[in-house]
Amino acid sequence: MDISINTPALLFPAISLVMLAYTNRFLALSSRVRSLHELYIKHDNKHIIHGQIKNLRYRLKLIRNMQMLGVLAFLCSILCMYMIYAGYMLIANWIFAGGMLSFAASLCVSLMEINLSNKAIELELSDMEGLEDPSVLQYIKKKFDRE
Template sequence: MINLTTPALLFPATSLLLLAYTNRFLVLAQLIRNLQNQGQNDERGLVIRQILNLRKRIVLTRYMQALGVSSFIMCAISMYLIFVDCNRWAEVFFGISLMLLVASLLVSLWEIMISTRAIEITLEDMAQKLEKRGILVE
């Protein structure tokens, strides 16, 4: 049996998670703006490869945020149900809240894996440029 403080424990964690997701979204927006400037220069090959990567990351960030917000809402409903003495339903909604939070974290992990690929693409491009100049030899 859960009491009112059990779902309340999730509020700070979920709030911080949503803040982190918002920061990720803002970083992606900044990357896209920077990429737009690069696309006007001579780095179009790199830009094309990064665009595909960024599109996936934006979609995943949207899902992360939606799952996180849904978890937050289910947690709030769970607290309300405890308040009106519907403990069985409160447990169900709290369980759903936890599952949504875990799903959000798994999507976040997926997005992190894709973002590391973006770094690899940039490093490959930098290495190719240095090799052309004779600076980097593997």
């Protein structure tokens, strides 16, 4: 089955939006790293902040990989369009498949980073007493117990 030049072009808006989201995540993390760095320098109990810094460092690596895979998917789409234009349909199909796999891998790495983001927030909340992680059923039970 041959693809038209419009097929890889359809990925452009999707990849662009995902790359924008990745950039926003990177900017938020870099801001957090800077604030934690200042706190780390001033704080006496550095072991409290150490876990957050390790988490952020790993998440920054994941975001870098997400962005690289997204850019690779974007480049594959452009190259695929050129191969279609030049009439090399078999090569275009393989490049398009590679671009789709790269985009899918980027989204999978994004899922990993989102999971780590949730763990980082849990770490942030862990030093507050009385803020256990209740499930919806526990919340409803507590509400009925009060009444």
